[in-house]
Amino acid sequence: MWKKRLEQIGPLSERWVEAAKDRVDNLVKPKGSLGLLEDMAVRAVAIREEKRPAFDKKKVVVFAGDHGVAAEENISAFPQEVTGLMVRNFIDGVAAINVISRSVGADVDVVDIGMKETPEDLQGLIRKNVRRGTDNMAKGPAMSIEDAQRAINVGIEMADNAYNQGFPLIATGEMGIGNTTPSAALFSALLPAAVSDVTGRGTGIDDDTLSRKINVIKKALEINKSRVKDPLSALATLGGMEIAGICGLCIGGAAKKMVVVVDGFIASAGALVAMKLNPHVKEYLFFAHCSQEIGHKVFFEKEGIRPVLDFDMRLGEGTGACLVMQVIEHAVKIYNEMATFEDVGIEPGN
Amino acid sequence: MWKKRLEQIGPLSERWVEAAKDRVDNLVKPKGSLGLLEDMAVRAVAIREEKRPAFDKKKVVVFAGDHGVAAEENISAFPQEVTGLMVRNFIDGVAAINVISRSVGADVDVVDIGMKETPEDLQGLIRKNVRRGTDNMAKGPAMSIEDAQRAINVGIEMADNAYNQGFPLIATGEMGIGNTTPSAALFSALLPAAVSDVTGRGTGIDDDTLSRKINVIKKALEINKSRVKDPLSALATLGGMEIAGICGLCIGGAAKKMVVVVDGFIASAGALVAMKLNPHVKEYLFFAHCSQEIGHKVFFEKEGIRPVLDFDMRLGEGTGACLVMQVIEHAVKIYNEMATFEDVGIEPGN
Numbered sequence: 001m002w003k004k005r006l007e008q009i010g011p012l013s014e015r016w017v018e019a020a021k022d023r024v025d026n027l028v029k030p031k032g033s034l035g036l037l038e039d040m041a042v043r044a045v046a047i048r049e050e051k052r053p054a055f056d057k058k059k060v061v062v063f064a065g066d067h068g069v070a071a072e073e074n075i076s077a078f079p080q081e082v083t084g085l086m087v088r089n090f091i092d093g094v095a096a097i098n099v100i101s102r103s104v105g106a107d108v109d110v111v112d113i114g115m116k117e118t119p120e121d122l123q124g125l126i127r128k129n130v131r132r133g134t135d136n137m138a139k140g141p142a143m144s145i146e147d148a149q150r151a152i153n154v155g156i157e158m159a160d161n162a163y164n165q166g167f168p169l170i171a172t173g174e175m176g177i178g179n180t181t182p183s184a185a186l187f188s189a190l191l192p193a194a195v196s197d198v199t200g201r202g203t204g205i206d207d208d209t210l211s212r213k214i215n216v217i218k219k220a221l222e223i224n225k226s227r228v229k230d231p232l233s234a235l236a237t238l239g240g241m242e243i244a245g246i247c248g249l250c251i252g253g254a255a256k257k258m259v260v261v262v263d264g265f266i267a268s269a270g271a272l273v274a275m276k277l278n279p280h281v282k283e284y285l286f287f288a289h290c291s292q293e294i295g296h297k298v299f300f301e302k303e304g305i306r307p308v309l310d311f312d313m314r315l316g317e318g319t320g321a322c323l324v325m326q327v328i329e330h331a332v333k334i335y336n337e338m339a340t341f342e343d344v345g346i347e348p349g350n
Numbered sequence: 351m352w353k354k355r356l357e358q359i360g361p362l363s364e365r366w367v368e369a370a371k372d373r374v375d376n377l378v379k380p381k382g383s384l385g386l387l388e389d390m391a392v393r394a395v396a397i398r399e400e401k402r403p404a405f406d407k408k409k410v411v412v413f414a415g416d417h418g419v420a421a422e423e424n425i426s427a428f429p430q431e432v433t434g435l436m437v438r439n440f441i442d443g444v445a446a447i448n449v450i451s452r453s454v455g456a457d458v459d460v461v462d463i464g465m466k467e468t469p470e471d472l473q474g475l476i477r478k479n480v481r482r483g484t485d486n487m488a489k490g491p492a493m494s495i496e497d498a499q500r501a502i503n504v505g506i507e508m509a510d511n512a513y514n515q516g517f518p519l520i521a522t523g524e525m526g527i528g529n530t531t532p533s534a535a536l537f538s539a540l541l542p543a544a545v546s547d548v549t550g551r552g553t554g555i556d557d558d559t560l561s562r563k564i565n566v567i568k569k570a571l572e573i574n575k576s577r578v579k580d581p582l583s584a585l586a587t588l589g590g591m592e593i594a595g596i597c598g599l600c601i602g603g604a605a606k607k608m609v610v611v612v613d614g615f616i617a618s619a620g621a622l623v624a625m626k627l628n629p630h631v632k633e634y635l636f637f638a639h640c641s642q643e644i645g646h647k648v649f650f651e652k653e654g655i656r657p658v659l660d661f662d663m664r665l666g667e668g669t670g671a672c673l674v675m676q677v678i679e680h681a682v683k684i685y686n687e688m689a690t691f692e693d694v695g696i697e698p699g700n
Contacts, residue, residue, distance in 0.1 A: 086696075089694055100683075
């Protein structure tokens with residue numbers, strides 16, 4: 001499925017971009033004075049190819065997966081069981097992502113794409129487990145190419161569902177104890193970047209754990225060298241289920257001309273794989289915020305991307321992306337509803 | 351009135367700050383992982399001195415005034431009449447501030463505090479005109495000390511009204527063709543800073559107009575030198591009615607323990623006067639965004655303030671502040687509604 005969807009993704013329509021820019025410049029305000037809000041509105045309109053798109057329907061898709069490297073290498077501040085405990089909180093509606101999504105008016109899909117154990121009793125959990133956690137990438141590939149493809153397809157399926165339910169705007173979320181480690185490995189391999197430049201403290205590890213984490217990533221890159229040949233094999237070898245799911249959500253969203261908001265550091269790793277598979281994917285993505293995780297800045301610099309917010313967040317779950325879905329909604333409302341200079345009989349100033 | 355209110359403003363309660371920090375650190379997320387949202391919630395709770403404050407009621411107060419320096423010195427991209435035309439748009443609900451405030455769920459008060467002419471037919475305009483525009487500060491003081499005090503009092507009255515209507519959260523907005531010029535003059539005098547460091551292109555002036563604008567501000571500072579003795583005399587000599595109104599709104603809001611969101615460059619000039627009159631005012635203010643107007647960065651650096659957004663906006667009206675009122679609302683909802691580690695039986699990671 002994923003290859004077909006990838007082929008469907010082309011550049012934004014220049015005609016739509018130009019038409020949207022024209023309208024923005026005729027709204028009754030000094031040219032360019034709404035800054036980033038103008039750029040966001042133009043791109044959102046061009047993605048949707050609609051004259052007055054509505055973005056009141058929003059959804060965040062939270063993919064949960066576990067990591068062999070976290071189970072075996074002691075690189076996280078939290079034990080692996082916390083993935084499952086947090087997923088329970090998501091289902092119970094008491095985590096940060098639940099509060100923020102309610103507050104911005106977004107639906108939440110919680111997807112088990114690769115949890116080690118799935119509690120039986122979680123009502124509403126979307127059960128799409130591809131495998132029970134990854135293998136330890138410091139000892140071999142995290143997963144097979146086939147598993148990575150299956151996980152990408154789950155992401156695409158989630159985008160398709162959202163599309164069929166009429167959502168024009170979706171966001172990526174994730175939960176997976178230890179998942180800054182595979183993300184850093186992917187950034188190092190795909191940007192590329194030095195491991196120490198893209199490896200940070202995750203949920204809050206100390207100096208010793210950080211240096212162990214850096215060594216584990218270096219080892220993973222070293223022993224898997226011959227396996228990493230292209231974005232897909234990098235994802236399989238160094239990635240995680242939730243990262244592959246996010247990659248799929250970006251591909252699926254772009255293929256359906258949806259606006260996709262990418263959350264933080266881990267989500268950006270998934271988005272990067274999608275962008276490397278088809279560079280046009282980038283045109284459909286908004287990067288919500290610059291994470292406090294040090295490697296995120298390196299990613300933005302290397303890819304020439306300006307994130308919307310800079311809030312020192314490093315939670316994941318999709319929290320930053322929820323905030324930004326709403327900013328996009330506001331930006332497009334301005335585009336849709338403001339009067340033009342002609343409407344009100346004022347001469348444009350420049 | 352303003353002196354009495356100033357005296358009522360003390361520091362935030364340390365007890366409330368500590369209690370709020372404690373709760374934030376016990377919410378079920380890695381410590382500090384919500385970054386700025388955590389800081390915003392802590393401060394908002396401490397300002398309100400409420401265990402679970404609600405911020406769904408929001409109001410932006412837009413002060414409109416005219417400027418003698420704009421009428422006589424040709425320093426703006428738009429003619430002075432545009433102040434009145436834009437105020438008409440605010441009343442008609444078709445300007446950017448109307449769309450954004452509707453979109454974030456904020457009320458808008460539009461206040462004529464110093465317009466040169468007030469159209470008779472504008473229903474809903476709050477008529478508090480202190481004087482028919484300022485005098486040209488390049489030829490003498492912009493207004494008398496008494497007028498400045500009256501304009502500050504109008505701002506306080508607007509804060510009091512909002513307080514009496516039950517608003518915990520207010521924002522500053524403004525409209526006044528030419529008002530980056532008095533704002534730059536105030537920044538230069540009060541920060542202090544070199545005129546060329548705080549003078550920018552406003553609504554979009556060309557190089558010639560910019561150098562004229564810089565010279566006009568230098569001249570105004572020079573000929574008014576003996577009059578500028580303290581924050582109030584600086585405001586009277588170099589300021590504007592809407593800037594004085596914003597100063598009053600900051601004072602009145604802080605005195606009533608309301609959360610006050612300061613919009614952009616011009617609003618920051620009004621806030622700076624208030625902060626110079628009583629440094630504790632700052633603790634009640636959130637600065638919405640870093641404007642594209644070059645002097646704004648200088649203000650933030652000199653005052654050690656981190657603005658919430660960096661969107662290259664330079665519209666004024668209160669547009670950026672409206673977005674940020676909603677971010678504060680979200681931050682406090684997270685604070686109020688998230689589960690704690692204890693609630694869900696997870697061990698804090700650090």
